[in-house]
Amino acid sequence: MDFDMEMITSFCDEALDSLTRWEQVCLELSQGENQDLYQELFRLAHNIKGGSRAVGLIAMGDYVHQVEDGITLLRDGQLKLSEKIIQFLLESHKHLSEWIIEAKTEPAYLPDHQTFLNEFKSFFQQLNAVNSGVSSETSTESRTLSSGVHPEAREMPQPETQTTAKTAVNEKRKAPSNETIRVSAQKLDQLIQVIGELSIHQTIVWHTRGGQENNNKIFTNSLQLSQKLTKELYDRALSLRMQPLQSVFQRLERNIMDLSRSLEKAVKVEISGGEVELDKTVIEKIVDPLMHIVRNAVDHGIERPADRIMDDKPEFGTVAIHARQDTFGVELTIKDNGKGLSSQNIRAKALEKGLISENKKLSEKEIFGLILLPGFSTAEKITDVSGRGVGMDVVKRTLDDLNGSIEIFSEVGKGTQFTVTLPTSVSIIDALLITLSGHNYVLPVGAIEEVINFEEGEMDLSKKMIVHNDHVMPLQDLESLLVAKASRRPTEKTQKKAILVCKHESNKIGFLIDRVVGQQQVVIRPLNENINGSFGLLGGTILGNGEPGLIIDMSALASHFANEFRTKERVA
Amino acid sequence: MSLNENDYKYLVYKIGNELYSSPLLSVREVLEYQNPKYMPNMVHHFSGVINVRGAIVGVLDLRLKFGLPNPVGPKTSILLCDTGRGLIAAVVDSVECVQEFAETDVDRKPVVMSKVKQEYLAGVAKSKEQLVTILDLHKFLTEEELKAA
Amino acid sequence: MTNKVFSLKVRLFLLTFALLAAQGVLIAVAITKSRSILGSLSKVTEVSLPATKFLLNADMYHDGIRSSVFEISSLDPHSQKDKILKAEEELKEKTQEIASNIKMLKAIHFPKSIKQDIEELDKNVSLYVEASFNLAESVANGKKENQEAFADQFHTEFSKLEKMFQELEVRIENDIKSTDGQGKDIVKSVVIYSLFGLFLSSIVGLVIFIWTKKSFDQLLRKIADVSEEVSHLSIVVGDESGKVKDSTVEQSAAIQESVSALSEMSSMIAQTGQNIKLSLETSQDALGKSTEGKQIMDRMSHSMASIQKANDQLQEISNVIEDIHRKTAIINDIVFKTQLLSFNASIEAARAGQHGRGFAVVAEEVGNLAELSGQAAKDIEILLGDSQRKVRETLEMIQGRVSDGNKVSQSAMQAFNEISKNIDEINSQVRSINEATQQQEIGIQQTNLAMKQMDIISQNNTVASTEALQIVQNLKSQSTDLREVMTALFELVGSRPVMKSSDHEKSSRQESHSFKDSSAAKTDQHMESLIHQITMKKSVSAPVKESQSISADDPDFKRAG
Secondary structure (H helix, E strand, O other): OOOOHHHHHHHHHHHHHHHHHHHHHHHHHHHOOOHHHHHHHHHHHHHHHHHHHHOOOHHHHHHHHHHHHHHHHHHOOOOOOOHHHHHHHHHHHHHHHHHHHHHHHOOOOOOOOHHHHHHHHHHHHHHHHHHHOOHHHHHHHHHHHHHHHHHHHHHOHHHHHHHHHHHHHHHHHHOHHHOOOOOOHHHHHHHHHHHHHHHHHHHHHHHHOOOOHHHHHHHHHHHHHHHHHHHHHHHHHHHHOEEEOHHHHHHHHHHHHHHHHHOOOOEEEEEEOOOOEEEHHHHHHHHHHHHHHHHHHHHHHOOOHHHHHHOOOOOOEEEEEEEEEEOOEEEEEEEEOOOOOOHHHHHHHHHHOOOOOOOOOOOHHHHHHHHHOOOOOOOOOOOOOOOOOOOHHHHHHHHHHOOOEEEEEEEOOOEEEEEEEEOOOOOEEEEEEEEEOOEEEEEEHHHEEEEEEOOOOOOOOOOOEEEEOOEEEEEEEHHHHHOOHHHOOOOOOOOOOEEEEEEEOOEEEEEEEOEEEEEEEEEOEOOOOOOOOOOOEEEEEEOOOOOEEEEEOHHHHHHHHHHHHHHHHHHO | OOHHHHHHEEEEEEEOOEEEEEEHHHOOEEEEOOOOEOOOOEOOOEEEEEEEOOEEEEEEEHHHHOOOOOOOOOOOEEEEEEEOOEEEEEEEOEEEEEEEOOHHHEEOOOOOOOOOOHHHEEEEEEEOOEEEEEEOHHHHHHOOOOEOO | OOHHHOOHHHHHHHHHHHHHHHHHHHHHHHHHHHHHHHHHHHHHHHHHHHHHHHHHHHHHHHHHHHHHHHHHHHOOOOOOHHHHHHHHHHHHHHHHHHHHHHHHHHHOOOOHHHHHHHHHHHHHHHHHHHHHHHHHHHHHHOOHHHHHHHHHHHHHHHHHHHHHHHHHHHHHHHHHHHHHHHHHHHHHHHHHHHHHHHHHHHHHHHHHHHHHHHHHHHHHHHHHHHHHHHHHHHHHHHHHHHHHHHHHHHHHHHHHHHHHHHHHHHHHHHHHHHHHHHHHHHHHHHHHHHHHHHHHHHHHHHHHHHHHHHHHHHHHHHHHHHHHHHHHHHHHHHHHHHHHHHHHHHHHHHHHHHHHHHHHHHHHHHHHHHHHHHHHHHHHHHHHHHHHHHHHHHHHHHHHHHHHHHHHHHHHHHHHHHHHHHHHHHHHHHHHHHHHHHHHHHHHHHHHHHHHHHHHHHHHHHHHHHHHHHHHHHHHHHHHHHHHHHHHHHHHHOOHHHHHHHHHHHHHHHHHHHHHHHHHHHHHHHHHHHHHHHHHHHHHHHHHHHHHHHHHHHHHHHHHO
16 A cells, blocks of 8 residues: 555644544543534544545544444434443544554554444444333443443553553654654744844854954844843743643543543542643653552542442542642642551551661651552552552652652541652753862752852861751761762862752751852753763753763752661661 | 775774774774863773763773873874763774774784783784784773772 | 227218217207297297287276276266266276286286286286276266275276286386397307317317327338338349349350350361261272273173074074974874874764765875874974974073173172172261261251250340339339328328428438439449340340351361362
């Protein structure tokens, strides 16, 4: 077969967009019937049908046509909306999504959808017959049908989803050129505008190069503006990578719905902040951890309706997903009103698994943090939903990789809240330039609470603890913590003249440094494998003077210090 | 010339007073010397990191590795290698030439007293009555732990 | 002295008071006396005159009654009844009149004796009136028996009354006459009183005068003593002027001092002259030395010029070498970079495999060219070495020159050292000159001080002597005044004992005169001459100063010349 790959790619992108909307409409339909929604669903199906046929994906077109027929029945009121039908619509959405992703690289791909289609057909026919016949039978029929269809429908696509997702990711890694991002026209317009301005100033700079004295001012001015524009350009270019969280949330919602159905739990999903944007890479990486968290919430958190009623709780459990943009990044909260986590149980389990020692004192927060450790699972028995290897430790690791963090708060009987903090962009941070023994380092501003500058002799640096603003905090020489003695290479004798105050958990730690050189935005460059993984380093960057700079991982250092500090204290 | 022809080409360089060489294709680029920025917790012969067109690249000083003095002269050069684990660079005293060694001129399993571990030695070539040690740069640069214990 | 308590004022006051008292007494006496006169006069008017009038009236009516009685008796009581009635009417009227007059008389203040007489008179009148009425009635009734008795009674009564009237008239007249005599007595007593008063006051005045005069005499005597003392004082003033003379001596001593200071000054200035001579000699020496040094310096600068020239040459050469070096460095750099390029080109070509074959050749060529350039650079390096050697030679040559120059400069240094030594000497000499001059200055200052002192003293002297003279003159005029006052006072007081004191005064005056003639006049003359001398000296002292300074400067100038 001859396919125009370009056409197919663009169709696929469009179709995937339509399918996202499709999913959304289905979820909305589950909240209540609405003629407009039917209309929209019909239009979406119709578009995909037309598009697929236009680019030569005839089989797909046929499939969508049949679904469209079903939607027509719904729209015209010939078919009554039921949970089953929504289920069916979502299944077909999943099915189509997989198909389209496959078709993007291999247009000739044909899924084994015939059985599904047949069932679908018979389902509709039956529905039709029942509708025209006895209505009471419909429900029983559909129930039997559903019990027949369901396991298949679930069993079949689920592993597939995962595999396809994985292949998709793999593909991206292998051939990033294939990756496409849909960008809003507004963003492009802004970008083009900035580039236009930049080119004007470039021209000015060109014409005034090596000019006379009087040109100098124009030159400098223009250069400054160019610099500003370049920065803006960079920001805009970065923002092209920014995607709203809506799609992720949709997937989460869908997952919750599926899961609750299969677990026979009544769950309501509350979503807000879908418009908050995150870097595409971050979004891609965050999906799995978030999925894990919501699954946990539904599986372990939300009780069965009967239990809930017994506990005097509303029958419907709630999973609230909320996103919020703040200065340092995005904060995601996933909150359920289920049975919550028992800190005693966690502690006992951690002891049993040897993760902590008997007499170790831990705060609530720290105890909840234990479930993030590898090899910790509180589920009594392994279900097919959670506890399948991808544990909370993976969540933690992924977030660490993204320079994000996770906090857990729970109350027995009331529910659990996961707070995930993520940087808006992984590649650009506000950084502080500091020196240690004459070597420059970079560290993220976000990790610093406060910088205390002081003059020589103003502070007793021999002390282990200092008091600042009525806070007692340990004082630690940053260099001796960061740099092993053997590899130390001081370039000059320096005076310690500043303290960086960092917050670790609820404690503050003062890190002694030579001084703060300045503050600037830096683009994080990953260190390649050869040199990566050095203790306390987050990555590298190229500084304004073209020299490479190393970025210190303050949170890692702080937690390392805190652990050591505690051990020492215990020994003492 | 066949594609193989390039396999016989070697980049000849000097460490101390001795000539060494590595297959031409194992070297990605030859760079002028630039002062590496210190990076903590690395082995003694790890000089630091440099900026190669926006990429941060670790630099090993082979002279230090061989226990030789490491002066910086006008001919001091950096060999940039693209290993499976990313870019890495090595400082040598000078780069001499690109030379073809016929396979016959190369002793693949030499028994020589060398500062280099046997496993990194790819052979010894004879050239103009000089012996040139052939180093497997990739192995040499990547297989050793760079992080200080 | 108890008199001391009573000042002259008091005394005069007392005197006046006494006189006034005496006078007052006299006046009081006179007034009382004249009062009594006035009283007697009023008696005359108030008593005597109406008494006489009433008495006369009564007398007259007494007569009238007789006449009326006679008429009645004369008439026939029956035929001429009308006439009798009319006469009776008349009689009644006349009795009434007489009663009223007596009554009036009774009202007048009389001495007791008269009053008794009047009382008696009154009794007699009423008896008379009764008798008259009895007679008249008997007449009228025609009772002739009674008529006679009654007529007798009437006649006796009438004659009795007539006698009483005459007596009373005499008595009243006497009374008036006694009043007159009383006035005469009063005038007499007034005169006596005044005479007595005058006498008393003159005695009091005399007593007080004598008392006052005594004090005056004492005072005057004291004044005389004072004037004597004044005379004595003027003698003392004369002594003072003698002291003034002493201060003039002091003055002359100060002048002596200044003269010695000036001579010291002149000797110092002479020393200065000597020092200046010495310094002149030294500077002459220095001049010679410096000329020598200059010659040496000339030589040195000559050598230095040649060194400079050589240096310039060397600089040029070194510049050239540096240029060449720079150029070769650039060439070397280019060669190095080209080589790197060729290596990288080779690598790229190798990576390109079959496609990079042609490029590999080019890379090789570039490498070769780079090598050639490197060779050229090496050649240049050799040339550079050559040049460097040449430069070194030049340097050596210059070094020789430099050592030459060093020698020259050393001798120059020596010369200059000597010069500086000489200059040091000059400096020290000049310093000593300076010191001498300073001392000189101090001397002059001292002189000035002495002169100033002298000036002040002499000024003081002049002022003092003038003042003394004035005082003496004042004294003189005042004592004269005193004398005059005294004389006037003596004259004023003028009495024998006073005259006696004037004698004493005269002698004192003579004494003072003699003093004036001898000591005072002498003092005056002395004073005047002294003042004259002082002013003369003062006017002389300035020129002396000038002449001294000139004389002090003179020899130095001569020497300097």
